[in-house]
Amino acid sequence: MLNGINPIISPELLKILMEMGHGDEIVFCDRNFPAASKAKNLIRYDACNSILTMLDAILPLFPLDYAAPHSLIIMHPAVKQATDPPIWGAFINKVKEYPDGGKEALIVERLDFIERAKNAYCIVLTGETARCGNLILKKGVVPA
Numbered sequence: 001m002l003n004g005i006n007p008i009i010s011p012e013l014l015k016i017l018m019e020m021g022h023g024d025e026i027v028f029c030d031r032n033f034p035a036a037s038k039a040k041n042l043i044r045y046d047a048c049n050s051i052l053t054m055l056d057a058i059l060p061l062f063p064l065d066y067a068a069p070h071s072l073i074i075m076h077p078a079v080k081q082a083t084d085p086p087i088w089g090a091f092i093n094k095v096k097e098y099p100d101g102g103k104e105a106l107i108v109e110r111l112d113f114i115e116r117a118k119n120a121y122c123i124v125l126t127g128e129t130a131r132c133g134n135l136i137l138k139k140g141v142v143p144a
Helices: 011-019 051-058 086-096 110-118
Strands: 025-029 042-045 072-075 106-108 122-126 135-138
Touching (some): 011 042, 025 051, 025 110, 051 086, 051 122, 072 110, 106 110, 110 135
Parallel strands (some): 042 122
């Protein structure tokens, strides 16, 4: 264990976060996402049923991309809904708490999101139960 690192962050996830460079993307997805068939690097957090918990753990360590128009990318549901999924607001509000997280979130269609996820540095599969609980974060640079 290390001081100052949330114990939910596994050594494997910490290694991935350290390896990622400016502009690399990481996916945090719900339990229904086809992660195993899409990931270059897959980390399973099946017992963690909240991506918000994961965000609380990694965002203090993970700089968001200040140069990108969007640091947060969210997957649109496959079927049109009358209202946005409630988890979206929670994701947006959580990311806004951190530097460069206040930009407008990019919402992409399901198939485009899955294609983007294939190119991500890593996919973190969680036990998130909320519908449409999938997001991508774009890594920035560590401030000098």
